[in-house]
Amino acid sequence: MATSDEIMEALADFKEQCNSNKRLRRMQRDWTKVLHYVAFDTGDKFTMTVKEGEIISNESSAAGTPDVIIEGESETLCNMFWGDINPTQMYLKGEIKVKGTQEDIMRIDAITAIIWPEV
């Protein structure tokens, strides 16, 4: 089980990885969204705000109206943000649940595919 602080630390690293990747920034330049992450074992909620492909903030609460909601165990979410697991594999196994459009789900997966292609 990962704590809220551990997930926030992972989110901070994820933000750095994403924002420093030029290819990803160009690819996601028209993507402005509010994402909620929910750890269903701990009940912790997190908000990631993306503006024109740049992650501008991470918060340890559910803020605003989300475009996408991603649910999973805290460990799974934490490992996902560190790039240590393949989110598509988790999604196809039903271990990560996503609410949002197919377009947004594809975009989220694209992020990890670009910054961690070997996973």
Add this chain to the structure above:
Amino acid sequence: MTELRRAVGLRTVVSTGAGMALATVTYLSFIELASYLTGNSSWIAILTAGIMAVLAGSCFAELNSMFPTAAGIKLFIEKAFGEKAAIIISGVYVLGQLSIIGAEIYILSQGISQGFPQINPLLFAVVFGIILFYLNLRGIKIAGTTQDIIAYSMFFGLIAVSVYGFYRIDFHIINPFEIGSLDGFIQAVAIGMSGFIAFEWVITMSEEVTDVKIIPKGMMLALGLLTVTYALFSMAMTSVLSKEELAWVLKPEGLPIPHILYGKRLLGGFGLYLMIVMALLASLTSINAGLMTSSRFLYAMARDWSLPKFMARLHSDYATPWVAMVVVMLYCVAVTAFGFITHYILCMILIIAAVECMIYIVIALCVIRLRYTEPDRKRDFKIKGGIFFPVIVIIVYGIVGGFILFGPVKPQDVLDQRIALFFILGLLVLAIVYVFAVLPGMREKYRKIAEARTPRRRRKG
């Protein structure tokens, strides 16, 4: 539970489910199925196919209420029968369904060329293919309100021209209850099933809806809308067009454009162009969605290490899986070329009908299996009567599927039936060889690459 900023409602679920199923090739299917009946009773075959689709739809609905995800079909099969079975069956299903695109583009381009006879239909096919590829590459999907307007306009238009057709013949329909032999009727029902292809893809919207319970409701309403519209339009076409015209559209030397002939007969030049526009909209919505879903399925399989990783490459500007799209488009070009060269269209209709039978049987088996292996998992929708209806689905679709590939057909349809049988067998053999001979080595290679990477997480899991 927090609600999404933009969530899809029942109206759009219905329009998407019904819109994806309505394709131009459906009109030809109606004439083909009518040729297996002695009276003008295509509505009975379509109604039967529609009721069967509702039964199959209820199986999808139960599984979707257990695993509400776009990963749907592969996940259902994997949970019930393991990953290898899931890859084989979903691979045959997706590739088999894509075969419809060959028939669709061929029929569409032949129809358009009736309005613009100075231009070669092949040119329309090429232009249409390029437009579809561009839309997919840009990730432009016809959805939401646009989808609603297009889909409901098409259904309203089809019902209106059907009623007008009945009015023109003073509502005089010859032998509307005469179906002829049982063999012919079963074959007619089997062909009629191709009109409902892809309605189940509505489950890919599970993650976009306001409430996941509207998926089964929307699915059933879409099937109802399709059944009523199809029954009316097929009856109108077969009543208004002459026997000679109906026979001509089914011949290899004829043109598979009954809807165009019908529009022209009823409304002259206006009817011709009206039907061209409606066919264009039907093809655009169904093929665009089909191509997008298929290419994203391949992408997800590649990301899951079930296909080579290069198929998960993304376009640098649009974040779309361009390699998977190219693969899907090449496949579609091959089946379209087959249509233009051979003029064998019925075989493609039979392929998709047989593949649909296969997937409905598998889904019903999944329902039964999961009732025993995961009895306590929450189901927002559960088919009443225990396993009775899933068993009925298996039996009925087993019979129909057997008829499609092995049943008695008209002499001129025998070759189409053989092509369909060997095509499906070929897909199945390829999928099995791939899963047992190629996949394990490929997975092992990817696993080693991933394990060689030091985990980035700074704490011990």
